[in-house]
Amino acid sequence: MRVDASSETLPLEGFTPWPPNFADRYRRAGYWRGETFGEWLRARAERFGDAIVLVGEKRRLSYRELDTRASRLAAGIFRLGIRPRDRVVVQLPNVVEFFEVCFALFRLGALPVLALPAHRRSEISYFCQFTEAVAYIIADKDGGFDYRALAEEIRAEAETVNHVLVAGEPGPFTALESLYGELAPLPETAPGDVAFFQLSGGSTGVPKLIPRTHDDYLYSVRASAEICALDADSVYLAALPAAHNFTLSSPGSLGVLHAGGRVVLSRRPSPDEAFRWIEEERVTVTAVVPPLCAVWLEAARNNRHDLSSLRVLQVGGSKLGAEVARRVRGTFGCTLQQVFGMAEGLVNYTRFDDPEDVIVETQGRPISPDDEIRVVDDDDRDVEIGQVGHLLTRGPYTIRGYYKADAHNERAFTRDGFYRTGDLVRQAASGHLVVEGRAKDQINRGGEKIAAEEIENHVLAHPAVRDAALVAMPDAFLGERSCVFVVPRDRPVASRDLITFLRARGLAPYKIPDRVELIDDLPKTSVGKVDKKALRRWIADKIAPKGQ
Ligand code: OOB
Numbered sequence: 001m002r003v004d005a006s007s008e009t010l011p012l013e014g015f016t017p018w019p020p021n022f023a024d025r026y027r028r029a030g031y032w033r034g035e036t037f038g039e040w041l042r043a044r045a046e047r048f049g050d051a052i053v054l055v056g057e058k059r060r061l062s063y064r065e066l067d068t069r070a071s072r073l074a075a076g077i078f079r080l081g082i083r084p085r086d087r088v089v090v091q092l093p094n095v096v097e098f099f100e101v102c103f104a105l106f107r108l109g110a111l112p113v114l115a116l117p118a119h120r121r122s123e124i125s126y127f128c129q130f131t132e133a134v135a136y137i138i139a140d141k142d143g144g145f146d147y148r149a150l151a152e153e154i155r156a157e158a159e160t161v162n163h164v165l166v167a168g169e170p171g172p173f174t175a176l177e178s179l180y181g182e183l184a185p186l187p188e189t190a191p192g193d194v195a196f197f198q199l200s201g202g203s204t205g206v207p208k209l210i211p212r213t214h215d216d217y218l219y220s221v222r223a224s225a226e227i228c229a230l231d232a233d234s235v236y237l238a239a240l241p242a243a244h245n246f247t248l249s250s251p252g253s254l255g256v257l258h259a260g261g262r263v264v265l266s267r268r269p270s271p272d273e274a275f276r277w278i279e280e281e282r283v284t285v286t287a288v289v290p291p292l293c294a295v296w297l298e299a300a301r302n303n304r305h306d307l308s309s310l311r312v313l314q315v316g317g318s319k320l321g322a323e324v325a326r327r328v329r330g331t332f333g334c335t336l337q338q339v340f341g342m343a344e345g346l347v348n349y350t351r352f353d354d355p356e357d358v359i360v361e362t363q364g365r366p367i368s369p370d371d372e373i374r375v376v377d378d379d380d381r382d383v384e385i386g387q388v389g390h391l392l393t394r395g396p397y398t399i400r401g402y403y404k405a406d407a408h409n410e411r412a413f414t415r416d417g418f419y420r421t422g423d424l425v426r427q428a429a430s431g432h433l434v435v436e437g438r439a440k441d442q443i444n445r446g447g448e449k450i451a452a453e454e455i456e457n458h459v460l461a462h463p464a465v466r467d468a469a470l471v472a473m474p475d476a477f478l479g480e481r482s483c484v485f486v487v488p489r490d491r492p493v494a495s496r497d498l499i500t501f502l503r504a505r506g507l508a509p510y511k512i513p514d515r516v517e518l519i520d521d522l523p524k525t526s527v528g529k530v531d532k533k534a535l536r537r538w539i540a541d542k543i544a545p546k547g548q
Contacts, residue, residue, distance in 0.1 A: 016401025070103035076179030084109030121506025128158035140168030201449025224251035234261030271299035289447030317447030345398025446478035
């Protein structure tokens with residue numbers, strides 16, 4: 001039963017809706033079906049009932065159980081006073097509770113902000129304050145890190161956070177387990193409304209939030225499940241963080257839920273743990289980033305596990321080298337699928353019937369016939385087919401604006417609503433895209449994105465630093481690592497001190513610079529901007545193996 005929340009008809013403040021003519025078009029084309037996540041899960045439960053949907057370390061859950069537990073948790077969270085459109089920062093590892101929490105919040109109409117397990121005080125505190133989150137949901141511990149200690153710090157910094165809910169031992173906070181109560185009527189949610197927030201890899205001083213609606217996200221899930229030929233026999237291993245767009249919906253856990261398959265949750269992506277799961281649960285499809293692909297290929301050489309169930313290995317998040325790509329089929333006896341996507345929307349897949357060269361050498365083509373792709377020069381003029389340019393995109397599941405970011409949106413989107421991805425690509429006549437580089441000021445550290453300006457701001461907060469620039473340096477394993485060039489004020493800055501300083505500021509570990517270089521002055525371009533190209537070249541030369 002539901003109670004009406006008729007005041008909630010205006011779009012969420014700070015959300016940029018699609019223009020009505022586009023929304024009509026996407027509805028007419030059948031992309032947007034007017035279904036909410038809550039209804040969608042209920043329909044899955046009715047159809048797939050007692051089939052197992054989630055397998056975690058300690059628990060297995062059927063479709064029906066997930067549906068019921070999500071409703072009971074939604075009722076419990078509602079009783080705490082959390083209401084539709086309240087923001088809730090969710091930071092959970094790959095555990096069954098991640099899905100129970102997300103679906104409970106979807107049912108309630110409260111909006112999860114999907115943080116990654118690696119985020120620390122700096123990021124979480126910002127998300128809580130920026131979104132005025134009323135609650136923060138964590139696991140007790142993961143990978144030796146105690147999230148309850150982090151929550152204590154967050155409570156001190158973010159005054160809107162009234163509730164900390166903990167999966168596991170709650171310490172001074174509320175046990176999530178205590179909230180699964182009696183079913184209760186819940187408010188109505190609207191399919192065109194924002195359902196949750198993804199986080200942008202970003203290139204700016206503070207991370208941007210990406211509002212995704214029920215309609216648009218479910219379309220990407222259904223279409224991805226179809227492209228990836230998922231069915232009730234599919235078993236998906238979530239080895240990367242479950243909250244990331246790749247693992248969640250490309251086709252990810254939700255794609256598998258759509259098809260009636262089973263999701264296996266691995267706490268770590270290491271071959272030890274992942275291979276054990278593949279054997280035990282007869283996993284058919286999984287997703288990795290390129291460095292992990294290389295590690296798995298290496299580990300598969302003297303591996304004791306039976307990996308013969310694997311049909312598809314998806315690789316995405318950063319550019320996959322063709323040499324590594326070519327080894328996938330021979331080693332795992334399965335198909336490689338390249339995935340080039342972004343939390344803002346657009347996702348590209350190589351298709352299973354693409355020729356081997358296309359699978360190995362391209363990053364795939366868009367999901368939807370209505371994904372509009374433009375490849376343009378610096379003045380937004382379309383380049384010839386096959387030429388490298390900036391990728392712009394617009395479509396039925398690509399956002400029209402970041403949450404509450406008017407000034408940034410002016411730059412990140414064209415006037416007619418194309419998202420400027422910051423990626424440099426070339427498009428083949430077949431529609432397949434090849435990622436050739438990046439124009440955004442970001443480091444892609446093996447799939448983990450670092451916004452240069454965000455880190456530079458932290459470095460500049462050090463009293464002995466006058467100026468700083470963060471750039472990518474090539475790395476054989478991760479593709480890129482980060483190097484910060486530091487101009488000291490009047491005394492040299494010891495690299496160890498700087499790193500200790502950055503850690504103390506509560507940055508996610510992957511954002512801590514891999515290398516610190518002291519420099520007298522930052523080189524400038526003719527227009528007076530920091531010449532990052534020169535810095536990248538300099539550090540690449542310096543670290544290049546001799547004789548190359
Ligand atoms: C995925 O999403 P995000 O939001 O973490 O990062 C998006 C950016 C892209 O703009 C591009 O710069 C890079 O990551 N990227 C790739 C890539 N996949 C993503 N660059 C080269 N080759 C690829 N295959 O990373 C993401 C979201 C959904 C599915 C897959 C990846």
